[in-house]
Every structure is written in structure tokens, then in C-alpha cells.
Amino acid sequence: MSGWKSLWALSLILLSHSTLTATFQISCLQYPIVVEVSATTVLECQLIPKLEVKDFEVRWTKGSELVHLFRFGQDENMEQNARYKDRTQLFASEFRNGNVSLKLTNVQLEDDGEYKCLVDTPTMDYQDASITLNVASLGKTPSVNLVKYTASGIQLLCESGSWYPMPEVEWKDKEGKNLTQQDPVAVKSKPKSMITVKTYLEVTSSSGNTFSCSMKSERLKRTVSNVFCVPDEFYPRTSSWLYVFLLIFFGTIALIVGLVLFYRKQKRHVRDLAKRPTTKEHIQHMDLNKKLSTDLNNLQTELGKKPELKLVSLACLPSRGWTETHSAEDEFEVPASALPDYLVDSHPMVMSVNIKTYLIYICLIVSYVKVLLTDIFFLSDKIRHLSKTARQRMTAVAVSVTLDNETAHPGLKVSSDQTTVSYTSGDKISTDTDGRFISRVALLGKHGYTSGRHFWAVEVESHVPWDVGIARESVDRQADQPLNPENGYWTIGYDGHKYSANETNPLEISVREKLQRIGIYINYEAGQVLFCDAATFCHLHSFTGPFKGTIYPFFNLPQSGKIVILPSTSIKQLNNCT
Numbered sequence: 001m002s003g004w005k006s007l008w009a010l011s012l013i014l015l016s017h018s019t020l021t022a023t024f025q026i027s028c029l030q031y032p033i034v035v036e037v038s039a040t041t042v043l044e045c046q047l048i049p050k051l052e053v054k055d056f057e058v059r060w061t062k063g064s065e066l067v068h069l070f071r072f073g074q075d076e077n078m079e080q081n082a083r084y085k086d087r088t089q090l091f092a093s094e095f096r097n098g099n100v101s102l103k104l105t106n107v108q109l110e111d112d113g114e115y116k117c118l119v120d121t122p123t124m125d126y127q128d129a130s131i132t133l134n135v136a137s138l139g140k141t142p143s144v145n146l147v148k149y150t151a152s153g154i155q156l157l158c159e160s161g162s163w164y165p166m167p168e169v170e171w172k173d174k175e176g177k178n179l180t181q182q183d184p185v186a187v188k189s190k191p192k193s194m195i196t197v198k199t200y201l202e203v204t205s206s207s208g209n210t211f212s213c214s215m216k217s218e219r220l221k222r223t224v225s226n227v228f229c230v231p232d233e234f235y236p237r238t239s240s241w242l243y244v245f246l247l248i249f250f251g252t253i254a255l256i257v258g259l260v261l262f263y264r265k266q267k268r269h270v271r272d273l274a275k276r277p278t279t280k281e282h283i284q285h286m287d288l289n290k291k292l293s294t295d296l297n298n299l300q301t302e303l304g305k306k307p308e309l310k311l312v313s314l315a316c317l318p319s320r321g322w323t324e325t326h327s328a329e330d331e332f333e334v335p336a337s338a339l340p341d342y343l344v345d346s347h348p349m350v351m352s353v354n355i356k357t358y359l360i361y362i363c364l365i366v367s368y369v370k371v372l373l374t375d376i377f378f379l380s381d382k383i384r385h386l387s388k389t390a391r392q393r394m395t396a397v398a399v400s401v402t403l404d405n406e407t408a409h410p411g412l413k414v415s416s417d418q419t420t421v422s423y424t425s426g427d428k429i430s431t432d433t434d435g436r437f438i439s440r441v442a443l444l445g446k447h448g449y450t451s452g453r454h455f456w457a458v459e460v461e462s463h464v465p466w467d468v469g470i471a472r473e474s475v476d477r478q479a480d481q482p483l484n485p486e487n488g489y490w491t492i493g494y495d496g497h498k499y500s501a502n503e504t505n506p507l508e509i510s511v512r513e514k515l516q517r518i519g520i521y522i523n524y525e526a527g528q529v530l531f532c533d534a535a536t537f538c539h540l541h542s543f544t545g546p547f548k549g550t551i552y553p554f555f556n557l558p559q560s561g562k563i564v565i566l567p568s569t570s571i572k573q574l575n576n577c578t
């Protein structure tokens with residue numbers, strides 16, 4: 001009996017073991033995997049219990065797309081989506097441990113989403129599990145620039161590209177107070193593509209001088225930021241002449257309204273005059289009245305009564321300078337001075353002359369207002385002009401820049417006084433120094449700066465391309481790199497058609513007339529570079545970014561023409577004439 005019990009117990013153990021090994025599960029990470037663009041990641045999944053995967057079918061999919069297929073002991077990716085070609089791999093050495101994780105290289109934005117791992121065996125039902133991949137891209141360091149003057153202050157633009165997904169954007173002042181005024185604008189060419197983020201901030205003189213723009217990736221938990229400093233002299237200030245102008249303007253408007261009302265009143269008066277009798281009609285009435293009075297007196301005489309009849313004056317004559325009642329003998333002896341003004345025969349002509357005079361006055365006033373409105377639009381166009389204080393501070397630190405012939409491209413020629421550089425297609429200078437520009441037709445100034453404020457101006461030609469500004473001493477002079485701050489250049493340029501600020505994303509500069517003189521002002525400690533029209537001191541563009549090491553004046557002539565550096569004495573004379 002005990003032998004049967006032992007056999008029955010052994011049977012239960014074997015049956016239990018076969019039941020346990022007849023099923024399995026797939027365990028994948030329950031939280032999303034975050035990875036940057038172009039990086040490599042592993043979508044981790046494990047069989048429970050650990051089973052040999054060699055003879056199993058392992059299928060990775062994303063929606064309806066086949067990402068990777070393993071069956072019959074080998075990879076079968078003939079139907080694999082073309083986007084994943086040569087970018088997926090299973091860990092064959094880990095199959096014996098039940099590891100079915102997928103390695104994905106060179107991750108792209110389109111890889112973002114949910115993936116499914118399905119495992120099928122010859123003896124057991126298939127199982128599947130899902131895992132989420134979040135792809136992110138940390139954008140470039142934002143650039144902050146002064147965009148335009150507004151009615152009350154200055155509008156700043158913070159811009160950064162290569163983001164995914166949309167970052168959190170925040171403006172702060174020097175004390176860390178949040179100044180964000182509006183939601184950022186996202187610019188992208190198509191879905192699942194890199195985003196360029198733009199955000200604006202309007203500041204006034206009461207907002208302070210230092211502002212920071214930061215952008216944070218929630219997925220990567222990383223932040224990039226930049227700081228911009230606005231000097232006090234850049235803030236617009238309302239001058240006293242504006243109040244005088246507004247007083248004159250609104251006074252003129254009030255005068256026009258008054259003249260219009262006066263003209264309408266006079267016009268009504270003329271209509272009333274037209275309804276009244278003229279002098280000829282008045283005399284006819286007087287003659288008729290006199291004849292009737294004579295007939296009445298004759299009749300009274302015949303009746304033996306004394307002619308003492310008093311007559312009431314005609315209703316059409318108002319009392320002015322004579323009595324309302326007169327005897328029959330002097331009733332109609334009316335002096336000319338006693339006639340009212342409206343009984344003068346020429347009164348319509350007089351009123352016509354007056355109306356014409358009023359119309360002339362109104363036309364003159366309208367012309368004056370038109371001139372004033374033209375001045376308003378002209379002043380609004382000049383709002384980019386730097387203030388007198390700003391011009392004085394800039395020209396006060398004017399320096400005389402000279403050119404370094406040792407850095408000049410072989411196609412450039414430097415004058416003997418080292419203030420003029422021109423493009424030459426004739427004799428080439430030797431390339432005996434390592435410091436020359438080779439791929440770019442450019443050169444540097446002879447003296448660099450590591451501190452302080454400096455200002456210089458150059459003359460450029462309006463029909464040939466050029467670039468001017470500053471550059472780090474460490475720039476690569478052998479390679480043709482873009483002229484942007486990331487490569488150590490802070491410049492503006494002309495390509496023969498338009499003027500641009502050479503940012504990471506170039507910004508077009510609008511001007512009324514072609515530029516002939518460019519002013520460059522640097523504040524090393526504040527990390528600022530300002531460009532202006534040296535002829536009118538109109539602000540063109542500003543860069544803000546910390547400088548590292550020595551910076552030098554930079555000049556580029558890609559095709560032809562020449563650039564002339566103005567002496568510091570001429571720059572100060574420019575300020576006096578402006």
C-alpha cells in the first residue's frame with residue numbers, strides 16, 4: 001500500500017513539472033526608455049522562466065512595421081521596414097538565458113513610439129509584451145537678440161533649433177524672476193522633425209538690464225540657456241519735443257473742427273439771407289406804402305380831419321438807428337446807415353468771398369497736418385537710431401585698427417599703411433606662415449582684445465560681397481567653416497543682394513539705403529558685439545555671447561572689392577556731424 005502511495009506522489013510531481021514548463025511569460029521594462037537622437041539603445045525583454053530561445057520565433061514590431069525577425073535559428077529580415085535596415089540586432093549569445101532584447105543603433109526621431117516583442121514556440125502558445133521608446137533631441141544654445149523698438153520699450157527674440165519634443169521655455173531677470181509673457185512658437189517642416197523654437201519678450205527700462213532665456217527638455221532633464229544684456233542707453237526715452245508735437249497736432253485738429261463748424265454756420269446764414277428781400281424789393285414796398293399813405297391823407301383831408309396818422313414801420317425792416325413809428329411826411333426817409341447789412345445788394349458776393357477764404361484756410365491747415373503726419377512716419381522709421389548718449393559712449397572708445405598681413409589669404413593685398421585690404425587676381429602673397437586663412441579669403445586685425453570696450457568703423461563697397469566683425473584667435477583658418485558664433489565668428493555680411501547677421505540661422509537686416517560705412521562696437525566683459533551704420537548711427541544687429549581668449553577684428557572678401565578702415569579721428573568727427 002505504501003508503494004502505491006509513493007508512485008502516486010511521484011506522478012503528481014511529474015505532472016506539476018510538465019504544467020509549469022508548458023507556459024512562459026515575457027517581461028519588458030514597464031517605464032519608457034529615453035534616448036537622444038543618433039544614440040544607441042537596448043529594448044530590454046526577458047523570458048520567464050529562462051528558456052532556450054534558439055528554436056523559437058522572435059518578432060519585434062512597431063505598429064504594422066516589421067522591425068526585426070528571428071526564426072529557424074537565424075535572422076530573417078527580408079520583409080523588414082527599410083528604416084531599420086542594418087540598425088537592429090538580437091543578442092544571440094544570451095539566447096540560452098531567455099534574453100530577447102533588441103539593440104537599436106543610430107536612433108532617429110521616427111523611432112519614437114511603442115514596440116511589441118512576440119515570442120512563439122513549437123510546443124507552447126505565443127506570448128507578447130510591449131515597451132515604449134521616447135526619442136529626444138537637446139537643442140542648440142539659444143541666441144538672444146534685440147528685434148525692434150516698441151511703443152514702451154524693446155522686444156527681444158530668443159531662438160534655438162534642433163529640439164524634439166517641444167521644450168519648456170522661460171525668461172528670467174537678473175534676480176531670477178520669471179518674466180515669460182507668451183507661449184513659444186514652434187517651427188517645423190513636417191511631423192516627427194526637429195523643431196526650431198522662438199519666443200519673444202518685451203522689456204522696458206524698469207525691467208532691468210540682464211535677461212536670461214532657458215529651454216529645458218523634459219525627457220532628457222537637461223537645460224540650455226543664454227544671457228543678454230541691454231545697456232541703459234538702448235532704452236527709448238520720451239523727449240520733451242514729443243509733448244510739444246502732440247500739443248501742436250491736437251491743437252491743429254481742434255482748429256480744423258472749429259473752422260468746419262464755423263463754415264457750416266456761415267453757410268446756414270447765407271441760406272437765410274437768400275430768403276430776405278433785396279434793396280430793390282424794399283424800395284418797391286416803400287413806394288407802394290407811400291402812395292397808400294398819400295391817398296389816405298387826401299381822403300382824410302376831404303373828410304375834414306387833421307393828418308396826424310402814425311404808421312407802423314414795415315415788418316420787413318428791423319429797428320436799427322431809427323424809430324419804429326414816423327409821421328406820413330418822414331416815414332420813408334431812411335438813412336443808408338440805418339439799413340441792415342443783409343439789405344446791401346452785393347451781400348451774396350461778399351459772403352462768397354468769405355466762404356472762399358475759409359476754404360483756403362482749411363486747405364492750408366490740411367496740408368500742414370499732412371506734413372506733420374509725414375514727419376510721424378519718418379520718425380517711426382528712424383526709431384532704430386542710437387541715442388546721443390549711446391553714440392558718445394561708442395565713439396569715446398574709438399580705436400585705430402590695423403591689418404595683420406601675416407594672417408591674410410594669398411588672394412588679398414594689404415596696403416603699406418595696413419588700413420586697406422583688397423582682393424587681387426594678380427600676384428599672390430606667399431604662404432610662408434601657418435596663421436594664414438586658406439579656405440576663406442579673409443584676414444584678421446593686428447591687435448586683439450581680451451578686455452574693455454572698443455569701437456572702430458570700416459568703409460565697404462555696395463556692389464561686392466563682404467563680411468566684417470570679430471573672430472576668436474583660435475578659429476580654424478584652414479577649413480571653410482560657417483561664419484557663426486558657434487565657430488568663433490560674430491559678423492554681419494552682404495552677399496550682393498541682401499544684408500544678413502551671420503547667426504546659426506542667418507537673420508536678414510533691413511536697411512533703407514545701401515551701407516557704405518559699418519561701425520563695430522564690442523564690450524568684452526558683457527560679451528556684446530553691436531553693429532551700426534556709421535554714417536547714420538542706425539542700429540543693425542547685436543550679438544550676445546561670452547568671449548573666450550583673445551578676439552580680433554575680422555574681414556572677409558570672398559570675390560572682389562576692398563575694405564578700408566577709418567582712423568579713430570574720423571570716427572569722432574562722424575559723431576559730431578550726426
